[in-house]
Amino acid sequence: MERVRIEAREVFDKLPWPERSWESWRRTPLEKFQPEQRFRQFSTPHFNREEFLKTSPVLESGKPREGWALEVHRASNSWVCYRSEETQTIELYDWFSDFPKAATRVIEKRIQRLPDRMQGWNLAYPTHGLILKVPDHQRISAPLLIQLEEEETISLPHLLILLGKDSEAQVVVRFDARKAPGIFFNGGITYQAEENGQGTLVVDRLLPSEGGFFLSFEGYLKRDASLGSVEVHVGGQVSKSNWKVELEEEGAKGDLKGAYVATQSTHIDMELIQSHQSKHAQSNSLYKGVVASGGKSVFQGLIVVGEGATKTDAYLANRNLLLGSGARADSIPRLVIGNDDVRCTHGSTTGKLNEMQLFYLRSRGIPFQEARRILIEGFFEEVISSIPRVYQEDVLNRIAESLV
Amino acid sequence: MSETVTVDIGEYKYGFAFPDRSVFKTRKGLDEEIVRTISQMKNEPEWMLQYRLRGLEAFRRKPMPNWGADLSDIHFDEIYYYAKPTEDRKERWEELPEEIRATYDRIGIPEAERKFLAGVGAQYDSEIVYHNIRADLEQKGVIFCAPEDAVRDYPELVRKYFGTVIPFNDNKFASLNTAVWSGGSFIYVPPGVRVEIPLQAYFRINLESFGQFERTLIIADEGSFVHYIEGCTAPIYSRNSLHSAVVEILALKGARVRYTTIQNWSNNVYNLVTKRAVAYEEAAVEWVDGNIGSKRTMKYPAVYLMGPKAHGEVLSIAFAGKGQEQDTGGKIVHTASDTSSIITSKSISKDGGIASYRGLIKVYPNLTGIKSHVVCDALLLDPQSKTNTYPYIEIESEDVSMEHEARVSRISEEQLFYLRSRGLSESEASLMIVNGFLDPLVKQLPLEYAVELNRLIELEMEGSVG
Numbered sequence: 001m002e003r004v005r006i007e008a009r010e011v012f013d014k015l016p017w018p019e020r021s022w023e024s025w026r027r028t029p030l031e032k033f034q035p036e037q038r039f040r041q042f043s044t045p046h047f048n049r050e051e052f053l054k055t056s057p058v059l060e061s062g063k064p065r066e067g068w069a070l071e072v073h074r075a076s077n078s079w080v081c082y083r084s085e086e087t088q089t090i091e092l093y094d095w096f097s098d099f100p101k102a103a104t105r106v107i108e109k110r111i112q113r114l115p116d117r118m119q120g121w122n123l124a125y126p127t128h129g130l131i132l133k134v135p136d137h138q139r140i141s142a143p144l145l146i147q148l149e150e151e152e153t154i155s156l157p158h159l160l161i162l163l164g165k166d167s168e169a170q171v172v173v174r175f176d177a178r179k180a181p182g183i184f185f186n187g188g189i190t191y192q193a194e195e196n197g198q199g200t201l202v203v204d205r206l207l208p209s210e211g212g213f214f215l216s217f218e219g220y221l222k223r224d225a226s227l228g229s230v231e232v233h234v235g236g237q238v239s240k241s242n243w244k245v246e247l248e249e250e251g252a253k254g255d256l257k258g259a260y261v262a263t264q265s266t267h268i269d270m271e272l273i274q275s276h277q278s279k280h281a282q283s284n285s286l287y288k289g290v291v292a293s294g295g296k297s298v299f300q301g302l303i304v305v306g307e308g309a310t311k312t313d314a315y316l317a318n319r320n321l322l323l324g325s326g327a328r329a330d331s332i333p334r335l336v337i338g339n340d341d342v343r344c345t346h347g348s349t350t351g352k353l354n355e356m357q358l359f360y361l362r363s364r365g366i367p368f369q370e371a372r373r374i375l376i377e378g379f380f381e382e383v384i385s386s387i388p389r390v391y392q393e394d395v396l397n398r399i400a401e402s403l404v
Numbered sequence: 405m406s407e408t409v410t411v412d413i414g415e416y417k418y419g420f421a422f423p424d425r426s427v428f429k430t431r432k433g434l435d436e437e438i439v440r441t442i443s444q445m446k447n448e449p450e451w452m453l454q455y456r457l458r459g460l461e462a463f464r465r466k467p468m469p470n471w472g473a474d475l476s477d478i479h480f481d482e483i484y485y486y487a488k489p490t491e492d493r494k495e496r497w498e499e500l501p502e503e504i505r506a507t508y509d510r511i512g513i514p515e516a517e518r519k520f521l522a523g524v525g526a527q528y529d530s531e532i533v534y535h536n537i538r539a540d541l542e543q544k545g546v547i548f549c550a551p552e553d554a555v556r557d558y559p560e561l562v563r564k565y566f567g568t569v570i571p572f573n574d575n576k577f578a579s580l581n582t583a584v585w586s587g588g589s590f591i592y593v594p595p596g597v598r599v600e601i602p603l604q605a606y607f608r609i610n611l612e613s614f615g616q617f618e619r620t621l622i623i624a625d626e627g628s629f630v631h632y633i634e635g636c637t638a639p640i641y642s643r644n645s646l647h648s649a650v651v652e653i654l655a656l657k658g659a660r661v662r663y664t665t666i667q668n669w670s671n672n673v674y675n676l677v678t679k680r681a682v683a684y685e686e687a688a689v690e691w692v693d694g695n696i697g698s699k700r701t702m703k704y705p706a707v708y709l710m711g712p713k714a715h716g717e718v719l720s721i722a723f724a725g726k727g728q729e730q731d732t733g734g735k736i737v738h739t740a741s742d743t744s745s746i747i748t749s750k751s752i753s754k755d756g757g758i759a760s761y762r763g764l765i766k767v768y769p770n771l772t773g774i775k776s777h778v779v780c781d782a783l784l785l786d787p788q789s790k791t792n793t794y795p796y797i798e799i800e801s802e803d804v805s806m807e808h809e810a811r812v813s814r815i816s817e818e819q820l821f822y823l824r825s826r827g828l829s830e831s832e833a834s835l836m837i838v839n840g841f842l843d844p845l846v847k848q849l850p851l852e853y854a855v856e857l858n859r860l861i862e863l864e865m866e867g868s869v870g
Contacts, residue, residue, distance in 0.1 A: 021470075307787075310787075320799065322801070324802055325770050326800070327800070327802060328769075328798070329797075329799050330796070330798045331795075331797040331799075332794070332796050332797065334792070334794045335782075335793035335810060336793075337782070337790060337791045338790050340787050340789060340814040342812060343812075343813065344812040346810050347807070347809045347810075348806075348808040349806060350806040351805050352803055
């Protein structure tokens, strides 16, 4: 662990802080994050950073709630785990107390690819972190929940999810920062699936009305491995995510989705990269969002196909629904194609609620608010259906509440 | 089936050059003295000189774009910014010096004028050497002349509109153009007048390490119509030339302007052009932009829809061959309700060429009834070629229907196999597929300019195949 941290700090020192002139930060209110100032505040001796490092191994404590195979909760600086019989073999490590070798290799790869200090800070100075490893051939049908309750004003967690060969797991990550108004959150998730590892990853965050949320994700997919991911962004003040999937070996498959709702004074910013490095890989993305009056969303998608990545099949789609005037949705779906043996397409649409459908529902006696809710739920259906069933209602309710 | 498909775009047919016989040429490089000399050569009024100097100051201040094509090979100090080929402007081809006449004969301009053009302007290096417009149009009040003549003869029109669509400090290359502009076209179409047959300008660079900076201003008054076509060629030299034009179009209420470019510069020309139009109430502007030549092109024709029911359209065709980078696209800005726009882009990359689409659709807040549709198709002819798509979509109104789609494909083996089994050679089959790829676009073009574009594409593709 110490070696990883030293390496990350060396890389961090050489990187620049993001600037507004960069394409990927041009549309983000950087002043709401002020990462440089926050970092100075974080680095002062007065800030009791060492408090975070008083960690202990993950505590085991009974069974999970119905519908879940395993639950890990973090509150008051410690991890508590609830597991069922079938998940006894799943390995869990606290970032600071126990760092397995397999994790070191993956994190070192991530460190070498860090683009800027915003992402570098998370790995160079993490405040807490968890490693979850699903062993080879282990297939778990019910989903796993990792829930982090953030209490500090500066929070830098990192999660590493490792899927072994022929394994299968669904993981829901829930960052809950509602008790930390004004939070500066800079999270990182790294995912690696070995040969034929089939993973689903849902990331959801609950934010106070003030504060900045930043998340960077990188997924590495080996031969025939897959990742089905769903990013959920509902509300908050300002959030930005970088979601990058590297299809490193033949036959890898990414199915990447997003659902977002930006209402009054919410800024949601998402960057998605589908990076094809090898032959016969497939990636599909679908990001759907509702932007209401006074809200703003930015979606920057990119399909990159390397010179050797022939027989690539990639699709990128962004759909925006605008409610009311004064909503703003930016959509930038890009393609960078380096060989000719590919099938790559993208599509982007922006529009409003279908008035015919609204009229139909209202003529059946359904009040306007309810009719709108039904249509919005229908709009999100394609994305929500990829979330484990036990967690779907939670997300749908929050979407509905945010739009009342 | 082999990986390589041989659709050759063949020899550049306009690569010939004649010796430098300019009657006046500034020294290499750019400073205030050169700007003053150019202005003096043209006997310009003081306000234009001052405007040029503001452009020069902005050019020095503005950074090079940090995105798009690789421009690191442009050396501003190595370029000649002004060269005057003849003493004065002619209205008859016979009066031109023989070499210049031979140039245009080989490009086929005099013949085209007789057949299907209402007016022709021909620019050789910095100056318009030939200009003619049909008498009946002149009688209706249509003005089609060199912009220098417009500054002299119609100062009130020029002062009212010049630099209003693209200000002197818009971007580095527009600033450069403002400082050293020379030649181009000035068109004014009076209210209600329809110029049914196109006006054409032909731009030719003859010198090495030369910069051509033409300036075009088109004003279509209420309810009028005009179609303008431009073509560009240059000789093949080892050192690079720079072409940096500024084109401003104003389509007033109910007017319609179509602007067609067939850019076929030789592959040592940097083509960095700023083109923008404003369309007022019920006006329509269509850019038809064919980019076949040049070393690097960065060009994104724009339409600002300023009044209700205005319509903007960009049709873009790009062909990127060996060593070429075509960074093209279109921009539409909706600032009024009930406006609509269409961008259609088709690009072909071959022999390691890079074709990029870069575009913007922007919708201002509090508008209703906005429709926009963008389609980008890219065809890759070999494994070394590259294509990129960078569409920017910024929507701030609710009542919007915005659709964007893009596709990347190559010549499929099944299609090739089918055609070859019907007895076509591989190159004939490839050519047929390429033509089929462009067909939906070419079909939309009106006959008068399809003639020009088809001829170019066919020529480029033909000579090479088989």
